[in-house]
Amino acid sequence: MLRSFGDGTIFGEVAGDGPVGVVLLHGWARRGRDFAAVQELLVRRGVSSVALDLPGFGSSPPPTVAGGARLYASLVVPVLTALGHPVTLVGHSFGGRVATVIAADHPEVVTSVIVTGTPLLHSPVAVRSPRPYRMIRWLHRRGWLSDERMEAARHKYGSTDYRAASGIIRDVLVATVAEGYEEELARLEVPLHMLWGELDTVVPVAVAERANELLRTPDVGARRLRVLKDVGHFVPNEAAATLADLIVEVVA
Numbered sequence: 001m002l003r004s005f006g007d008g009t010i011f012g013e014v015a016g017d018g019p020v021g022v023v024l025l026h027g028w029a030r031r032g033r034d035f036a037a038v039q040e041l042l043v044r045r046g047v048s049s050v051a052l053d054l055p056g057f058g059s060s061p062p063p064t065v066a067g068g069a070r071l072y073a074s075l076v077v078p079v080l081t082a083l084g085h086p087v088t089l090v091g092h093s094f095g096g097r098v099a100t101v102i103a104a105d106h107p108e109v110v111t112s113v114i115v116t117g118t119p120l121l122h123s124p125v126a127v128r129s130p131r132p133y134r135m136i137r138w139l140h141r142r143g144w145l146s147d148e149r150m151e152a153a154r155h156k157y158g159s160t161d162y163r164a165a166s167g168i169i170r171d172v173l174v175a176t177v178a179e180g181y182e183e184e185l186a187r188l189e190v191p192l193h194m195l196w197g198e199l200d201t202v203v204p205v206a207v208a209e210r211a212n213e214l215l216r217t218p219d220v221g222a223r224r225l226r227v228l229k230d231v232g233h234f235v236p237n238e239a240a241a242t243l244a245d246l247i248v249e250v251v252a
Contacts, residue, residue, distance in 0.1 A: 011059040015039035016048030024051040025095025031058030041244035066171030069097035080109040104184035116235035122180020185214040197231035
């Protein structure tokens with residue numbers, strides 16, 4: 001059932017009866033329905049959840065200002081506060097960034113966090129733009145090329161996500177790519193669990209291993225990072241049952 005939250009600016013799919021115990025946050029350019037199979041399994045286990053459409057995706061309108069996961073965290077916190085009790089946050093990819101920031105800045109609304117395929121660390125190696133694009137950008141900045149030519153170059157040389165985005169959502173993507181969450185990880189006070197696909201080429205397991213080293217949260221032992229064999233980046237779709245099992249274990 002689709003419901004509105006946060007004065008009608010964020011929508012989410014609610015599943016189950018009783019108080020919501022789990023809030024699910026999807027990845028970039030996705031929507032809450034990515035967790036449909038997970039929510040169905042949780043209902044069978046007596047766990048109520050809501051899978052939000054983050055601003056600018058699915059049924060939720062875009063934010064009024066641009067910013068990365070830290071901005072999105074500030075937009076989601078009122079939704080969590082309105083629930084009236086702390087919840088388990090589950091975030092995939094971009095949603096995991098948002099969940100981690102919320103847990104670090106507002107531990108009062110979070111009992112625990114589960115992230116999958118989440119780029120939590122800022123890449124130390126900047127990927128340099130192709131030389132033709134740098135030349136076009138240089139000419140545009142000096143007013144020697146039109147905005148139309150510049151936009152055409154962005155579509156030609158930009159990443160798949162960049163080409164697919166437009167308007168303020170493109171600005172959100174740029175801001176997000178520039179962010180790293182080492183500082184949030186270092187001061188996280190609630191347990192954070194990581195569930196990763198062994199075959200994830202978007203955010204390799206090595207990223208989770210390095211992020212794990214930064215955590216000083218209550219030790220949850222070897223279970224803090226679980227790597228799933230023959231699973232790729234989209235854990236909520238590829239390993240819904242395993243993710244649901246972990247959520248039930250964490251919530252219990």
